[in-house]
Amino acid sequence: MATLYHAPLTCSLAACFAAAEGGVDLNIAPLNLATKQLASGGSLYDVNTLGQVSVLKLKDGSLLTETSTVIAWIQAQSTNADFRIDPSSADYFQMLRWLAFCATELHKGLFRVIFYQEATDEVKDRVRALAPLRFDVLENHLTGRDFLLGGRYSAADTYLTWFFVLSRYAQVDHATYPNIEAYRQRVLARPAIQALIESDTQLDQDLRQNLFAA
Numbered sequence: 326m327a328t329l330y331h332a333p334l335t336c337s338l339a340a341c342f343a344a345a346e347g348g349v350d351l352n353i354a355p356l357n358l359a360t361k362q363l364a365s366g367g368s369l370y371d372v373n374t375l376g377q378v379s380v381l382k383l384k385d386g387s388l389l390t391e392t393s394t395v396i397a398w399i400q401a402q403s404t405n406a407d408f409r410i411d412p413s414s415a416d417y418f419q420m421l422r423w424l425a426f427c428a429t430e431l432h433k434g435l436f437r438v439i440f441y442q443e444a445t446d447e448v449k450d451r452v453r454a455l456a457p458l459r460f461d462v463l464e465n466h467l468t469g470r471d472f473l474l475g476g477r478y479s480a481a482d483t484y485l486t487w488f489f490v491l492s493r494y495a496q497v498d499h500a501t502y503p504n505i506e507a508y509r510q511r512v513l514a515r516p517a518i519q520a521l522i523e524s525d526t527q528l529d530q531d532l533r534q535n536l537f538a539a
């Protein structure tokens with residue numbers, strides 16, 4: 326079985342969402358991202374030179390990094406026909422598109438600075454000002470769609486779901502976008518997603534990671 330190195334409430338939670346929604350079993354190796362300490366002993370730096378999650382160690386010992394790639398790998402293991410996406414289909418490339426959008430425009434584009442303790446409030450506010458254009462893209466796309474690929478919750482949605490888990494700590498305002506707001510409520514109400522947010526919130530407290538102040 327593959328092992329996911331997972332720091333609670335960080336982007337590796339999106340990979341946990343994909344595993345749960347796709348019915349894919351993974352070993353979870355918990356860690357504290359603030360200290361880089363693995364719960365099993367040792368440092369995340371020993372696994373990933375960058376000291377970042379998400380990292381997936383495959384059965385053959387090889388490593389996959391980059392959350393979007395980890396999510397794409399997980400969905401490819403799913404036997405759930407509603408979750409797995411045929412790699413030759415148009416939907417597959419839409420999945421890749423939205424995973425990349427989440428990784429670059431939302432995660433790195435917004436959170437990277439907003440949650441960066443060394444950034445000044447002025448810099449954070451300038452980055453927050455980039456959010457509306459990105460939200461316009463989502464708002465338009467979600468017109469007439471329940472999920473990013475249409476009628477089914479897919480791997481593409483897992484990264485965006487995670488964005489909305491943390492967006493309340495980031496002071497980026499998406500409450501005035503009706504399609505986004507309906508989507509946010511729809512995905513966060515999913516039982517598997519709710520259960521993981523709850524267990525990760527507990528794990529975050531147990532590990533005293535404290536990355537995202539309320």
Ligand SMILES: N[C@@H](CCC(=O)N[C@@H](CS)C(=O)NCC(=O)O)C(=O)O
Nearest residue numbers: 335336376377378379391392393428
């Ligand atoms: N390129 C990586 C970046 C992931 C990333 O920024 N992860 C954050 C957690 S959400 C992290 O590990 N931050 C710790 C650090 O950068 O030191 C990816 O796409 O997965």
